[in-house]
Amino acid sequence: MEQLSGGDMLIRALADEGVDCIFGYPGGAALHIYDALFRQDRVQHILVRHEQAATHAADGYARATGKTGVVLVTSGPGATNAITGIATAYMDSIPMVVVSGQVVSDKIGEDAFQETDMVGISRPIVKHSFLVKDARDIPTIVRKAFFIASTGRPGPVVIDVPKDITNPIDKYPYEYPEKVKMRSYTPALKGHSGQIKKAVALMLSASRPVIYAGGGVVQGEASKQLTELARLLNFPVTNTLMGLGAYPGTDRQFLGMLGMHGTVEANTAMHHADVILAAGARFDDRVTNTPGKFCPSAKIIHIDVDPASISKTITADVPIVGPVNSVLDEMLELVKQSKVRPDPKAIDSWWEQIDQWRERYGILQKPNYETSSEMLKPQEVIRAVFEATKGDAYVCSDVGQHQMFSAQYYQFDKPRRWINSGGLGTMGFGLPAAMGAQMADRDATVVCVTGEGSIQMCIQELSTCTQYHLPVKIICLNNQALGMVKQWQDMQYSSRYSESLYEDSLPDFPKLMEAYGHVGLTVRNRSELKSKLEECFAMKDRCVFMDIYVDPKEHVYPMQVAPNGSMRDMWISRTERT
């Protein structure tokens, strides 16, 4: 059997796991591993400029591909810098393996240089973690880490590796295990057939059904099944922020996103529904509004691979624990076999009702923003980006108003095209995530929609884009303020803009771009938007930053009335409510 050092084993195990690309940053405790990396060519390493970006990039890579994102950082500050990105992945259930260097085993606990208790610090935000105590365990630990990260409800797994474990002098036999068995971890492979039958019977008796699909449908590769089922039954579909693209965004049966900034038609349909099929969604507080007023007449079917997500905030009438794709497959089969169909008259009149809401409130049917002045509105910029990219780009968003505008106005027809930090809401996520998506698909159009606030939280990554020729297109909706903070200050604090304005301190972004060797374009008027966007997307091999000045007064609407509102209680503009 081949004899390898711990460092070599680690990199070899990653390669044997099928990893082709990792994101990281070297440092003392990780140097043996970095040397092992240097002496092989199966795994490519992307050197970021800050460890937070390594985790976001691996995260973006994972979301774009469905594969497990991999991060390599050193001990101490390297490890702590990775924490925000690990928490981001944890909240959105993204498969990720983070390898962190650690001080040598016999120095652990002595406050050694660059020592931090990584397993302890990361504990609440990982699916599991390992501290390697013997180099011989490395192949099994790596195999287990990938198995845990990518199965069941996916999530990040940390492997903390003390430096002595990777010592190049100590060599051990290496064999990568094909399978690992863990008596304490057996993710559900199938839903309960009885429950699925019950659910189908309920669906077939529905007169006002809604399918509410979340990120679990995207992560669980169940878009095809979801789309087929919805079409077969002619049920309306709404997606969560995390689920956009799970059902084709341009389809007639799609009602748009639901929740705090969802469409009126999606939220109102949910409110009046008699049967809700929740698939891979977790009834997040940004979806349900006041739980006590949530969908008063609905029977709820809830499919989730994680039992802890079921009946956590909203009680499910028919809970189904299992992978969304296999459960939907079974449902499809049962529906196809059954001669029963939902009462077509009831479904027709339900659609009639929904179409009325859609006609009255639909933001894509009738723009909900003013275009009388020459000042650009953020919403129309997103529409223009949608058109310029023919709706087929990877859109990686930062966090704030621009994120909500993108979710509302960019229609995603495919899963894995919309990449955003939904759960944790991490500003600074967009650019590194876009780098990860671009690494996953070098020829794709990858857009980072951001604001002048978010972009500055990881702007150092422009340098990484230079080094690896990543032609990310950065669309910055520049409203010269922290837009979402300002919106809440307008709505709840009588427009007292506490620390949400930059007061002319913003950098000249195009000049900054030039300093990094990229291209910067400025757009100030409606008349130049389309041509400048075309110019931007025509530069296939360049990283381009579009500094687009938009109306700083614009708010995101619709917006659910809170506190104490139900799903259907929404502001549709500054002055009008549903």
Next chain:
Amino acid sequence: MSRKRIISILMENEPGALSRVVGLFSQRGYNIESLTVAPTEDSTLSRLTLTTIGDDHKIEQITKHLNRLIDVVKLVDLSEGAHIERELMLIKVRASGAQRAEVKRCVDIFRGMIVDVTPSVYCIQITGDSDKLDAFINAVGEAAIIEVVRSGVSGIARGEKVLSL
């Protein structure tokens, strides 16, 4: 309805496993009333017994989240069925003069044992469910008590039911 629950957990005897369980409680805002942990006859497994207070919904969430921990192999809410619950208490009590006989009588009534004696102090060992230990503390009276050490609750199901692999 909120009431005391005894959750019994079999978990991997791995470093850090306990901190994951304890961390879960603080992270999700649940309370731990008592906790005991020790290896079992299978050296790869530890048995952890914890008591907490909550209604059915909360306990369901707690058990689901515990089950999600990779190191947790199996668990049961003992308070759902017939079970035996025991706690050990070592209690140091002032015992001089007339008090001495009084304390001794009390120990006998509660079927405890005096395990150490000095001219002014008794060290008493007493086992039973938590209520019994509370009752003993009340009976002796706070003024006499010098020190109390309780082991936390251990529990086991009655009859054929077992928690094992």
